[in-house]
Amino acid sequence: MIMKDSVFALIISIVALTSCSNKEIVEKPVNGVYPHLLKIEKEFVHELNKFAQEHDVKSEKEKVRIKEKIFDIITKDTTTMSHKFGPLLENEELEIVTSPDKNLRIYVTTCNEEMGSSMNLVQYRDDAGVIHAINGEQWKKQIVNTSDAVRDFLFKHWIHKILEFSCKDGTKLYIITSDENLNGEISNHSITYTLAAYKINHERLEPSEAFISEGKTAHNVTREFNYSYLWYYPEEQHHDFAEVDSVNQILYVGNEVDNEPVDRYQCFQFNGTNLTETKVNDDII
Numbered sequence: 101m102i103m104k105d106s107v108f109a110l111i112i113s114i115v116a117l118t119s120c121s122n123k124e125i126v127e128k129p130v131n132g133v134y135p136h137l138l139k140i141e142k143e144f145v146h147e148l149n150k151f152a153q154e155h156d157v158k159s160e161k162e163k164v165r166i167k168e169k170i171f172d173i174i175t176k177d178t179t180t181m182s183h184k185f186g187p188l189l190e191n192e193e194l195e196i197v198t199s200p201d202k203n204l205r206i207y208v209t210t211c212n213e214e215m216g217s218s219m220n221l222v223q224y225r226d227d228a229g230v231i232h233a234i235n236g237e238q239w240k241k242q243i244v245n246t247s248d249a250v251r252d253f254l255f256k257h258w259i260h261k262i263l264e265f266s267c268k269d270g271t272k273l274y275i276i277t278s279d280e281n282l283n284g285e286i287s288n289h290s291i292t293y294t295l296a297a298y299k300i301n302h303e304r305l306e307p308s309e310a311f312i313s314e315g316k317t318a319h320n321v322t323r324e325f326n327y328s329y330l331w332y333y334p335e336e337q338h339h340d341f342a343e344v345d346s347v348n349q350i351l352y353v354g355n356e357v358d359n360e361p362v363d364r365y366q367c368f369q370f371n372g373t374n375l376t377e378t379k380v381n382d383d384i385i
Contacts, residue, residue: 127179129182129183132182134179137177137183138187141185141186141187141188142187144166144187145191147166148163151163167209167211167219168219171207171219171221171235174207174223175221175233180223181202181205181225181231182202194208195208195209195259196208197259197276199262199264199274202225203224203272203300204222204224204274205222206222206223206259207221208258218256218257220235221233221234222234222254222255222305224300224305226300226302226303227271228302230303232303232305234305236252236255242304246307249320250307253278253307254296254298259276261342263342263344263351265351265375267373268373269373271299273297273370273375274298274299274300275342275344275351276298277293277295277342279292279293279294291324291325292324293322293341294322295321295322295342295351295353296319297311297319297320310373310374311374312374312377317374321353323341323353323354341353342354349369349370350368350369351367351370352367352368353366353367354366
């Protein structure tokens with residue numbers, strides 16, 4: 101009888117544990133927020149605030165270590181793909197750029213505040229609905245036979261937004277925009293704006309040579325602007341460097357004269373596969 105009671109108690113315990121485990125797995129978001137992730141966010145903000153006023157080498161390394169832990173959780177917990185982040189964004193410890201179809205997310209944070217260097221993590225949903233997360237080191241192993249500029253773009257640039265086009269084959273062409281203060285130093289007096297093309301093919305996120313100009317294909321389009329000009333005219337920093345006319349399927353890319361932004365735009369027509377340069381228009385946007 102004692103043995104039966106013990107077995108029965110063990111079964112009840114296993115059922116209870118399984119029930120608790122299942123509740124954690126099927127946790128429902130509240131207004132887009134997963135409670136367990138909100139708790140984790142608050143804990144990380146508390147840890148980072150300990151070093152908020154510290155800028156010595158040791159403190160900077162500790163902040164990077166904490167941010168790497170944040171990225172580790174994002175990598176392992178797929179609910180982060182749809183989680184509405186709050187405390188980390190409000191505390192300006194993290195920026196998130198999401199594609200319109202919500203299948204591609206890029207998490208951006210600083211790894212050196214004085215230099216303005218970024219540390220990024222890319223998360224995406226593949227054709228089968230499986231969520232992946234990839235860091236810079238993993239990306240370098242995955243993407244071979246490409247230039248350093250292509251390998252580094254997603255992980256060493258400050259990403260601003262993701263534009264998208266629907267391709268004939270049912271996939272999406274993502275145009276990711278960024279800016280990079282050359283070498284991370286304002287003294288260089290220039291800042292580079294870049295648009296780069298990517299596609300999700302089956303399980304892999306891959307660079308795409310989708311831009312066609314003068315018969316040549318390219319993975320990206322760049323513009324270099326005078327940093328001093330942007331410093332004295334800060335409103336120009338929010339200049340729409342790239343916009344999409346979704347009706348006519350045209351991508352407009354901002355131009356410059358003598359490294360200063362002007363209201364002239366390079367136009368790329370999307371044909372369902374590539375973006376082909378067509379003309380330059382004035383005052384489009």
